[in-house]
Structures are given as C-alpha cells and as structure tokens.
Amino acid sequence: MSSFLDKVKSFEPPKEKKFLHTLYDGFFTFLYTPNHVTHGGVHVRDRMDLKRTMVMVVLALTLCYIFGTYNIGHQHFVALGQHTSFMAAMHLKLFHGLIKILPVFIVTHVVGLGIEFYYAARKGHGIEEGFLVTGALIPLIMPPDIPLWILAFAISFAVILGKEAFGGTGMNVVNIALLARAFVFFAYPGEISGDRCWVSGLEFVGTTAMGETYGWAHSLFDGIFKWLGVATFGDGGGAVVDGWSGATPLALAKGGWDNVTAHYSSLQMFWGGIPGSVGETCKPAIIIGALILVATGIASWRIMFSMVIGAAFMGLLFNAWGHDVQMDIPWYFHFYMGSFWFAMAFMATDPVTAASTNSGKWIYGFGIGALGIIIRVMNAAYPEGWMLAILFMNVWAPLIDHYVVQSNMKRRAKRVAVA
C-alpha cells in the first residue's frame, strides 16, 4: 500500500502551479486522510470530519437516486401507455432513467466542482466538501428533462453568487442547491413549470415509431436488448396516450383532493410512482434517508420534527378556514403530495443556512413548515412552496439566532444582577 502511496505522491505538481496543486490536493485527500498531527490544544481529535459528514448525506440520498432514476423511465412509459405496470420492462425504465440523470449529474459536478476548484486555488486553501452534497442534491430537485446549458447556468449562478461571493463553504446565507433551482424557476419558468416538464423524453415521441427517434444512447441499448430478446425502446407506438396529462398531484390539488385521487391513489403517491422532481416522489426512500441522518446525528431532528408540526398546524388552520377546495384538503394529505419530505430531510436541515441554536432550530423548522403550506395552498402561481419557504427562512435564520443568543445574554446578565 505504501508503494501505491508513493506512486500517487509522485504525481504531485509543484506548489507554484496553484490550480494543479489544489486539484491534486483535492484528489489526494479524497484518497488518503493526510498525515497532519495536532499541535497545541487537544492532542487527540475526533474521527469525524467534514468529508465524512458530507458523505453521510450522500449515502442517505442513494435510495432516492435509485428510485428516482427508475421513476424517470417509468413515467416516460406511462405517458406513452406502454409497460404501465410499475415492474414491467424494468431494464428499459432503468436505462432511460440513467440516460436522463447521468448527463445532469455529470454537468452538475463538472460545473460546480470546477468553480469550487478554481476558487480554492485562488484563495490558496484546500477544496472544501460543501459541493459534495450540493452536487448530489441538485439532480434530484430538477425536472428530468432540464436542458443542460440551463443547468450549468443555474449552478454557476448559485455557486458563485450564493457561496463563493460570501466566502465559501460554511459562509453562505441561502441553500445553494435551492438557489440553483430558484434560478431555473425564475429565469426559465417554462422548463420547470406546467404539466409536461415532469415527465421526460416526450420530445422524442410522436415522430416515428422507430428506435432512432430516441437518440443515439437509446439506440445503442436497443441493439443490446434486441440481441438479448427483451423489450426495446423501439417497440412501442410512440404517441402520448389520450387523456394523459402528466400533471403532478399538486397541480391537481387546485381542484381539491378528489381531483387528485381521480388521477393518483394515495398509495401511489406514497410509494412515488408519480411525476415530479427526480428525488422527491418516493416517500419511503426519503424517510429512510431522513432516519439515517437523524440516527447518525448529521441532520437536526429538531428542524425535521418542528417542520412536520408547522406543516400540520398550517394544514389544520386551513381546514378550519375552508375558504376553497384546496384549503379543504385534509391536513394529513398534504404529506402525500409534493416534496415536503425531501425538503424536510435534505434541504431544511443544511446546517450552514439553518438556524444554529437549538431553540432557533425549532422556530426555523416550524416557520418553514407553516410557510410552505401557505404558499402551496394560497398562491395559485406556485404549486409547491418548499423551495421558497426554505429560502425565505434561510434569510431569517440569522435573525432567529440573534434573538436566541440575546436571550441567553439577558439571562446571564440577570443572573449576575441577582447574585
């Protein structure tokens, strides 16, 4: 092993070549924990470091990735009216999903990490791990068909203006992944709103019935599938079936809960065989991820729990108000629709942008839960509210902390006055 270490070290570029050295350092510390020892202060350090923290989140996201990828394919074929049973033609669905998600994943990382490397080299410090999680989150919160250039734009905007301008990892005010999504949302609303955007590959259909209409990647796999004698992409009719709308449960919810259940059963919404952002649909996968984060102490259970309470509270309030059909949706059904769970587990709990005091976390989580439901129910333009609710509360988090810290200071001053 040490000979391998020497081999790796022989690649080390000279320190004067800043960018190359930073790049080397980034990959080297990925491969090996460095031989730095403590000096001054504690002599023994905890095994936990930022890399491990971040990779735990990525691990917690894996189930969402697996399911999300498959669901991209599944939704595509449902739209075409082929292989509509969830388990049918699994290879096609999986490969269609991969063909969609991999370019998004790669572009996200090339652009995001590229910017990260550049700034690390410029500032002369090691590459920080913040983008590991951001990069894993972004593909999961985008529509599967997002044009890659828009994605690249969004990520550059979010990472440069949202993070590096503030001083890098740990200094940002708002959640980077959500900022990227908000950028797409407001700059290119056509790509991320409406009914059709949540189902992928519809631009291919309706032209010819042959495999080549899908593009080269699909054709490549079709060759293999044909040889294996299983169903191929080219088999189907290629037209969107009559009566298919592609609307997400939240879009349907404007017409009340009955309108939603006319299209999707609540079981379907729970398991996630519905259109939506890549990672948000499968609730069990997200909840397992959330449990991993809570069990390992990576994410704050306080934020998650109070966010559930906040959403339930607002849902109840709207039920009591009952002004329109959407307000009448029973509060517990709100948890079936949309990306509540994903936002709760992975977005709201970002430690940098959330409130940093334990009491502050309760307020922060509750605020997100309540606000998200308000936006969802009351704002006709935005079917879903979590992105905006979290970004809004990100901005408020320092103020919440300020008051919590002030109350601690007052408590202490009072105690001194008494003594």
Added chain:
Amino acid sequence: MKKALTRLHFVTAFLFLFQIVQAQSPSSSGTGSFTALLIAIVVIIAFFIIWQVSDNLLRIEAKKSGMDSEDDSLSITPGIRDIFRKKGPGFAKGRHVALKQGHNILLEGKADGVVEHGKANTFAVEPPNFRGMSPIPKVEVEVGNRVKAGDHLFYDKKNPDVKYVSPVSGEVIAVNRGERRSIASIVVLADKQQQYRSLDVPNLESCSRADLVAFLLDSGGWTMLRQRPFNIIAEHNEVPDNIFVSTFDTAPLAPNLDLVVEGRGTAFQKGLDVLGKLTKGKVWLGLNANGGTAPSAVFTNATGVQKTWFSGQHPAGNVGVQIHHTAPIGPKSTVWTLDVQGVITIGALFTEGRFNAERVVALTGAELASPKYVRTFIGANIGQLLDGNIAGGNNRIISGDVLSGTKAAMDDFLNYYDDQLTVVAEGDHYEMFGWLLPDMATPSASKALPGSRFPDTVYKANTNMNGEKRAFVVTGQYEDVLPMDIYPQHLMKAILTNDYEKMEGLGIHELVEEDVALCEFACTSKQPLQEILRTGLDMMKES
C-alpha cells in the same frame, strides 16, 4: 406574586370576553355541559393560582430567613422539574446535578491502583506555567545554590508578594532561559533526604485573614490558588466570592483522586478550613456521583464546605462546569479554584509545618509498558519518571491529559499543576479512505461512527488530525458535549470578530481552556477552540 396577579387578571378578562361571545352565539344546545366545563376550568385555575402564590410566599419567606433557595425542600409540592430530575445514587446525599451533555473518551493505558515510588530526582518550577506572570521574573537563587523545600526561587516583579518556592531540597543546577531571555525553568537536583524550610505557622483558629494571606504568600502555598475568570494566579488583594474544589477528574485517563487522597485526609480537611477563612462566600466541593460506589470518605465527610454531587460524562469533573451549576461567575465576580493535591499542600503547611509538594502522578497512555501511579514532587523530570517504561518509538508525551495537556519532551518537566502524564502514538501517517471507512479504532463523539453504538469501547488513540481544518459548518455539536448554558460556537465567532460585548454576554468569563477542550475534540471542522478562547480571554483581561 406580581406574576400570579397578572395571571389572575388575564384569566378574569378572558372569562369576561368568553361570556360576551357566548351570549351572542345563537346556539343554545349543550350550554349546560359547557358551563360545567367552564366552572371546572375556573376551579382548576383558581387552585393553581393559590398554589403558586403560597409557594412563592414560602420561598420569599425562606429567603428572608437566610435559607438556601437552591434546596428543593422549600416548595410545598414537588415542582415539575423535580419530578423529572434524575435522582442521584443512594450515597449522594444533598444537592445532585445530573449533566446530560458530555462525552467520555475511553483510552487504553489507564494507571492501575498501586502508588509506586517515582524515580525522578530533578525537579523544576517553570514560570510560564503561571498565567499572567511577566516573562522575566526576579530569580532569587543562582546555579550552585543549595535550597530547602519551600525556599523562595523567584517572584513576579509586578506582584512581588507571591513567592514561588522550591518543591524539593537540593542544589539549583540550572536556570534555563527561553525566548528573549525569559526564564523558562529553574531546575533543582533533589537530595536523597529531603530538608524543609522551617515555617512560622500561625494558629488557624486565632489568626486574622491578613496574617493567613501573608503566611500563604511567603510559604508558597499561595501558588496553589488560581483565579477565574482567566485562570491566573489568585490576586491576594482581592477576596473571592467563592472557592471551588472538584474532587474528581473525568478527563481521559485522569488519575483517580480517591487514591490520591488516601492517607492525606487530615491535611485535606485542614486545607479546606484554610480556604474557608479566605473567601467571603463558601468553599464548594464537587463530588462524584458517577459509578456504583461512593467516593472516598475524605471527600464525603469533609466539613465546613458546601457539597454538590455531579453525575455525567466528561467534563462533569471540570471545576468550571461545576461552578456554572452552583454559583456562576459573572464578569465582575472573582472565584478561586484549586485541585485536590493543592488543597493537601496548603493543609500540610499547618498539619506538618512544612511546604510539602508531594504529588501522586498518573503515568498513562497506551504507549507505556506499564501505566501506573507514582509518588513524586511538583515539576518532576519527565524522562526520569518514564525511564524504561515507554513501549513504542514514535510517541507524543503530554504533561496533563490528551485534551488540555501540553506537549513535552523527555528532558522537560511536568507542569506545576499537572498530576498526569500521557504518552500516545504520533499519528503522522496517511490512511487510505480514512474519511470514508466505518472506523472502529479511533475515538469519536459522533453518532455517525459505529463506535457510538458501543459506548464502552476503549480506544488506542493517536495524534492524527483525522481531517483538515474547515470553516464552522456543523451546528449544535459543541452544545452536545458542553453541559453549560453557553453557545460555544457563537462565543468563538464573537471572539474571532473582536465583539467584546457579545463575548462578555455569552459568558466567556465562565470558561477556561479545559472547559472547551471536549468541544475542540469533537469539532468536525477541526477548529482550535482552546486557542481561540485564550485569545478572547487575553483580550478581555487587557480591556
């Protein structure tokens, strides 16, 4: 009282409003049961108010008559907090504080129960060990001089009354200098047969406080007293609000103080009596409520002190944590702290009539062939103590514990206040995917590592950083290991931004380095918290 009255007003106003609403509502069915419910609520509230008012009156009365309001027996009923408060073990009689936050770092190389004779024969007093002292003190001896134990070695020119004395009798063999001619250490080669400077010991019962202080200053006993805030040598012109002694140490591999105090009971009690004369408040003794057995009877039977029991993981044994839960330090208050062996040294001035700097030192750490306790004196030579006992090659020797000790070499000396020597392996090696593998071999306070599921695991630690320094990212981590009502991360940020007001408000006065050491250990971002805190304390001290 006032609170209860406003509450009463509020309730009546509420009921009044409710009546109006009720009168206007058209439905009349079910009003009977509703009235009954309303009456029931009113009765409950009235009872609650009477209870609260009488309870408060009782407390006020008790306070007026000078009773300790901390004691729970004052209330007529147990409060909610008392019901849920964790009960201490049977032997812990009196006030018990259960600390939830904290983390024990279990390391290999615990010293076992027999105290051997330490082989060291050179001893040193190092001026840099005393915080706040000017770098070049006035040295009263020269190389070649013969000194007795208790003879003056040097004093601080800013504060000439506090005499720093020799722990042993023998010959001064070196006055070592450090940077810019500062005095680094004064080394004494000890005699085989110890001789002590004869002291004119005052009668503790009849002497005045001023005489007592003068005696302690001259005899060297004063150097045992440290003052908070800032952890400096006690100012003899001040009268401390309280004096605190912790009778147990929860730091990694720390010596068992029950063993240390064995056979020294009279000296310890005498020391406490001396302390009682020095403070205008109380002498507080923190007792160990952890584990199944009661601590040494020397501690539990101590008289003239206020005892508080503490249970919980490290840093429950830190005197700073104990102060926070008994009589917290404010920016203007002054408290003194000292360790158990310091109390014994002060007591021995009276019981034995000499400056007895004997120390039981724990030699600990996985790299020692046989971890053990040895009996020696303050400032013993480390190489001589460890002679032939080190197993491995590439080691770090630490005077103190792994969290807040200082790095030392074989020819260095134990720090003045240290009663522990730790030897751990240096961790200057690379580890493939060290950040990713579910490691069971390195201690951690985090739940993300499998070790957290086996809290009794004993680790063989090394000094690797286990990662690189990063900006503050994770939150709530320090609060989980610091059982104090303090926001360490906000405090650190206040120090880094030179925000004096916030530093003071967030309780920097209550902390010294050892209190945040565990936070520093647990820190995901590998921030040097003890160093940051000291910067802040120095800033506060100079302002």
